[in-house]
Amino acid sequence: MIALPLPLIFCLIILFLLIHNLRELGHWRVFHTLLVLCAFQSLIVALVHYYGVQAVFPVLPVSACALPAMAWIAFRATLIAPFSIKTALPHALPACFSLFCLLFASQTLDFVIFLTTFGYGSAILWSLRPSADLPLARLAAGPVPRRVWQGIGAIFVIASFGDLLILFALQRGEIGWLYVVVNVIWSLSMLVIAGLALIREDVAEPEPQDRPEEPEIDPANDAALMQRLETLLRQEQLFLEPDLTLSRLAKRLHVPIKQLSATINRHTGENVSRYVNGFRIRHACDLLRAGQPVTEVLFASGFNTKSNFNREFLRLMGASPKTWLANLEPDLPRQKI
Secondary structure (H helix, E strand, O other): OOOOOHHHHHHHHHHHHHHHHHHHHOOOOHHHHHHHHHHHHHHHHHHHHOOOOHHHOOHHHHHHHHHHHHHHHHHHHHHHOOOOHHHHHHHHHHHHHHHHHHHHOHHHHHHHHHHHHHHHHHHHHHHOOOOOOOOOOEHHHOOHHHHHHHHHHHHHHHHHHHHHHHHHHHHHOOOOOHHHHHHHHHHHHHHHHHHHHOOOOOOOOOOOOOOOOOOOOOHHHHHHHHHHHHHHHHHHOHHHOOOOEHHHHHHHHOOOHHHHHHHHHHHHOOOHHHHHHHHHHHHHHHHHHOOOOHHHHHHHOOOOOHHHHHHHHHHHHOOOHHHHHHOOOOOOOOOOO
């Protein structure tokens, strides 16, 4: 019976998840590159520590430094700003520096890996602090993107101490099996990161929470901004875009992201995604009345998944789409959501 080492099994699982996700999305995204690096790192660990292929050992520290940098690039491209080669290129420096250390100062490698992993993990967590905005987060995703990347950032921070542990063990000459154990943990971390990166966003959103009253709020300004927002959504039908973000709405209205979000919450008692979904469901009702099938209506109304569409339809209309249609009289006037 052939026994596969754990890092190689993790590598195969990550590749399976990657292929499955690519088939669902139909196109390549930045975080897919992160998954490739996770699988590659696990493969290198297996080759070096289980199959004795020492020829690929120099790749291990370089890829270990490239991984957290790639995670940061994927994080920013997913939630902060669109991917740009210009802003991504500087993050190749950690991998290049690790290669330099490998050639000329190998005794510093573990410390360099620790600093890189801990630094990028901490940067991700800091960027996800409660007061931070995530301009590219899809409105229907709720808190899921923030929690996913918090998990990824935390994994890098925790894993970084494994490299620090190796550094201390090397100084005392007691490395033993510690190096193998730490690298297996690293490979397991890669699997967890891959799983987190592929978590779907079509989960229920939490009910909007009441916020403390803010001083010096002008109701007239709120009403004017809401009128502009409603006009924009109705005239250009931006709500039909599945990837609509708070950032884009704020940019079109020339107001800060926080101001728009807070105004919608104060004026409607709902968060931004629920407010936009109201327009989507209203549009879906029109299409259903016109005789279009539910499966076509949900995509034509700006939803990505059937579960999200059904959940929002039930929340706003009090029934599933099929039940609502069955109870609809032919001459019934259009309902207002």
